[in-house]
Amino acid sequence: MVEQSIAYRYDTQLLIEGDDLDEDQINDYFVENFKGDCLLAVGDENLIKIHYHTNEPWLVLEYCRSLGEIFDIVVEDMDRQARGLKG
Numbered sequence: 785m786v787e788q789s790i791a792y793r794y795d796t797q798l799l800i801e802g803d804d805l806d807e808d809q810i811n812d813y814f815v816e817n818f819k820g821d822c823l824l825a826v827g828d829e830n831l832i833k834i835h836y837h838t839n840e841p842w843l844v845l846e847y848c849r850s851l852g853e854i855f856d857i858v859v860e861d862m863d864r865q866a867r868g869l870k871g
Contacts, residue, residue: 792822792839795835795862796836796838796844797836797858797859798844799831801852802830802853804829805828810834818838818847819840820836821837
């Protein structure tokens with residue numbers, strides 16, 4: 785059995801609540817400043833849902849916190865999950 789390497793280990797999900805949020809600007813910032821994949825940044829000017837695979841979830845959290853209040857934060861270790869362990 786060949787083990788697959790996971791390029792981006794942490795599945796990072798959260799909600800941002802704030803004023804005048806712009807999903808396109810947030811998306812562009814992620815693409816330009818973070819290494820990762822599977823980006824989803826959707827919502828409206830008051831609430832944005834983020835889903836992102838990265839090796840540095842703390843950077844994502846720090847940036848998102850600069851935009852507003854963050855909550856429903858989930859950071860799962862996909863490498864551990866792939867090995868059958870709790871993520």
